[in-house]
Every structure is written in C-alpha cells, then in structure tokens.
Amino acid sequence: MEHPERKLSNQVAIVTGAGQGMGAATANCLAHEGAVVIVSDINESKAARVTAEINDSGGTAMSAKTDVTKEDEVASMVGCAIDNYGSVSILVNNAGILYPTRIDHVTKAEWDQVLDVNLNGTFLCSKAVLPTMKEKEYGRIVNMSSSAGRSVSTLGGIHYTAAKAGVLGFTRAMAKEVAPFGITVNAVCPGLIDTEMVRIECTPERIKGYEESFPISRLGTPEEVAQLILFLVTDSQYITGASIDINGGDLMM
Numbered sequence: 001m002e003h004p005e006r007k008l009s010n011q012v013a014i015v016t017g018a019g020q021g022m023g024a025a026t027a028n029c030l031a032h033e034g035a036v037v038i039v040s041d042i043n044e045s046k047a048a049r050v051t052a053e054i055n056d057s058g059g060t061a062m063s064a065k066t067d068v069t070k071e072d073e074v075a076s077m078v079g080c081a082i083d084n085y086g087s088v089s090i091l092v093n094n095a096g097i098l099y100p101t102r103i104d105h106v107t108k109a110e111w112d113q114v115l116d117v118n119l120n121g122t123f124l125c126s127k128a129v130l131p132t133m134k135e136k137e138y139g140r141i142v143n144m145s146s147s148a149g150r151s152v153s154t155l156g157g158i159h160y161t162a163a164k165a166g167v168l169g170f171t172r173a174m175a176k177e178v179a180p181f182g183i184t185v186n187a188v189c190p191g192l193i194d195t196e197m198v199r200i201e202c203t204p205e206r207i208k209g210y211e212e213s214f215p216i217s218r219l220g221t222p223e224e225v226a227q228l229i230l231f232l233v234t235d236s237q238y239i240t241g242a243s244i245d246i247n248g249g250d251l252m253m
C-alpha cells in the first residue's frame, strides 16, 4: 500500500553494519518512513533478523551479507540493490569496530583492521553508490564518525580515533566533489550510545561514572542517532560536509 505522506517513499537506502545497534535502529527508522532498506552486515543472521523485523512490521527490506572491507562484496551489495529496486539514493556508512588497545600493544594487523572497517569501508561503499546517485542527480550519504573523530576516543584505541578522524576528512572532501551532482555527504559524531559496542567495553559501574559526568546525564539511544540520520537524509537540503555532534553535551565545540 502506498503511503505518500511518508518522507522516504520511493527511496532506496543501504545501511551498513545494520545487524544491531545504531545500524539496526537506522534501518528500522528509514523503513518506517517508507524507504526500501538494504540491511547490510558482515553477520548474516543478524542482518536477516533485522530484515524480518522490518518486513513483518509492514516495511520493505532485503538483507545483504557484506563485509565492507571487501570491494567485490560491496559491489555485489550495490548491484543487487539496483537490480531489485532500480537505484540507491541513501547510503549510511555505519559499520564499525572498536578495540581499546593502547599504542604499545597495537599490532600492524589490528591497526589495519580498524582502519579497514571504519575508514576504508566508508570509502568503498561511497564510491560504489556514486554512479547510480550521479545518474539520478540525487544522493544522501551519512558517515558514522564519533566524538573520537572530533577529539579523542573515550573507549577506543589510537587506531579508532585515527579512523574516525579520517572519516571526517573523507566526508568533507567527498562532499565538495559530489555537490554538483545533487549529492550531500555528512558525518554524524555520537558520544557514548547504549549499544553492544559500549556494553562490551564497560562495566555498569564505569557506564554510571560516564553518565554522571555528562550534562545530559545518560547514554544516548540508537533511536536518537537514527532520528538525526533521518533528518540528514530527508529535511536537510543545504547541509553538506558537516560533522554533527550528538553526545548529550559531553563534547562541546
């Protein structure tokens, strides 16, 4: 059934790392507004679960098992979206990993892995959707950076901070290049958000300590970040190359 009042009717969105956390919340939020959502994740069963959730609640989703660091898998994810739904107008580069390792113990392999998923994956997916967005002269790309990219990571190691700062530079450079084609590129910089990534790294006592130090004294929710992403892919026409903080006032700049 058509819902013309929905903000994203006739839009096709890819959300990477959508098997849980902020990616899952974003996939659900975009689907709720009428987008067809490609629920992409390296973890096939988690992607399938979110896809089923969306389809069961009246939305349209397709799952795509994709490792964002693998160019061939990224190409087939985008190809599959285009074959099934004609184009891709929204990309949310959300997939990310974090290790808390201090520099003395960061191996070259771990450095490469963190840069690969958080930064290179963003590059590969963005490059892969460009032809279809250029053809339609319309696109919305949102990259998941972090407060880490604006300052320094609370939980992650040096590689995580470097990768998320890289995402911000990538966002600005790409935004400048693709603006003439009707494509905007922005970055979202969450502080501590209540997801598995944070729960795995922190004891409840440590989380409580962080919460007490924030002006808005709680963690953010995945749904709050999803709402910001929704704004960037719908109502914002004149925002591009921006790095937008969402951190309860933990980092003000």
Ligand SMILES: NC(=O)c1ccc[n+]([C@@H]2O[C@H](COP(=O)([O-])OP(=O)(O)OC[C@H]3O[C@@H](n4cnc5c(N)ncnc54)[C@H](O)[C@@H]3O)[C@@H](O)[C@H]2O)c1
Binding pocket: 016, 017, 018, 019, 020, 021, 022, 023, 040, 041, 042, 043, 046, 066, 067, 068, 069, 094, 095, 096, 097, 098, 117, 121, 144, 145, 146, 147, 189, 190, 191, 192, 193, 194, 195, 196, 197, 198
């Ligand atoms: N949670 C936070 O406090 C926080 C804060 C700032 C930024 N971030 C960033 O937000 C994004 C989402 O974080 P989250 O907390 O929801 O994380 P999460 O760990 O809950 O979920 C991340 C998802 O990414 C997937 N993934 C991992 N490697 C992948 C790969 N190579 N290819 C495709 N998918 C892959 C995982 O399977 C998982 O489903 C990440 O980029 C993270 O760095 C998180």
